[in-house]
Amino acid sequence: MSGMKKIKLGSEGLEVSAIGLGCMGMSGGYGPAKPEQDMITLIHHAVNSGVTHLDTSDVYGPHTNEILVGKMGELKKLVEEGKIKYIGLSEAGPATIRRAHAVHPITAVQLEWSLWTRDAEEEVIPTCRELGIGIVPFAPLGSGFFASGPKVMDNLADNDLRKIIPRLQGENFDHNKLVYERVNEMAQRKGCTLSQLALAWVMHQGDDVGPIPGTTKIENLNQNLGALSVKLTVQDMAELESMASFKGARMPEQILVHSYKNSDTPPLSSWKF
Structure with a gap:
């Protein structure tokens, strides 16, 4: 799929494939790390399929390294030295x-954005669009809920994050399973899988949006790329949004306390040099 649709992120026009590959699950987060060679094979397959956006991350500190790197405009300096070309935030x-944008574009x-999680539409996404910043939704498939449905909770490893996501527990989970069934009925009418429908909804949000669904399996990657062929009308979008009334927090409280709503970079005036 070398002719995969491309999108441009940010005012500098960084061109990437319309669908990226989230790599977190390869090394943990959703259970133990996967076999290295299998993941290398998956990455090669993604690149050969036209994927040019691979999303990886480290958790430093946590949180202290982000402030450290931000002091003295170090990222801006690295750009000026030609060591890096683009800067993104998560x-x-x-x-x-x-x-950050005032220091360097x-x-x-x-950010997390899907039929499953839409709170970023209130302030974050409008801010990005006002400033001409590209949007990279992570967890566009609801941490696998749109891919596997209720079965997503079967046979999870002890350290799988989904074991403690409130939306996948108790009464919340019972309610959300009913929502899943309603959305799945629409997917059947559209002749696609539910995961393709959910991913297509994200991609239909605009040409400044490049989702990064994560997977550790080639067959799932191929299915994700198939979402590029799913066309949604304005009516389809509205119907999906009216159905997607999920209950429960998107992440457990111990993680949400560090989310953008509860944790912000302190103003420059408060930093000690």
Whole structure:
């Protein structure tokens, strides 16, 4: 699929494939790390299929390294030295985005956005669009819920994050399973899988949106790429949004306390040099 649709992120026009590959699950997060050679094979397959956006990350500190790198405008300096070309942020609130963008243009902001989680539409996404910043939705398939449905909770490893996501527990899960069934009925009418329908909804949000569904299996990657062929009308979008009334928090409280709503980069005036 070398002719895969491309999108441009940010005012600098960084061109990437319309669908990227989230790599977190390869090394943990959703259970133990996967066999290295299998993951290398998957990455090669993704690149050969036209994927040019591979999303990887480290968790430093946590949180202290982000402030450290931000002091003395170090990222801007690295750009000026030609060591890096683009700067992006992840899970950042409007104030942090504006402060960072004032120092050096931000190319993209990574945030959780899907039929499953839409709170970023209130302030973060409008801020990005006001400033001409590209949007990179992570977990566009609802942490696998749109791919596997209720079965997503079967046989999870002890350290799988989904074991403690509130939306996948108790009464919340019972309600959300009913929502899944309603959305799945629409997918059947559209002649696609539910995961393709959910991913297509994200991609139909605009040409400044490049989702990064994560997977560790080639067959799932191929299915994700198939979402490029799913066409949704304005009516389809509205119907999906009216169905997607999910209950429960998107992440457990111990993680949400560090999300963009509860944790912001302190103003420059408060930093000690």
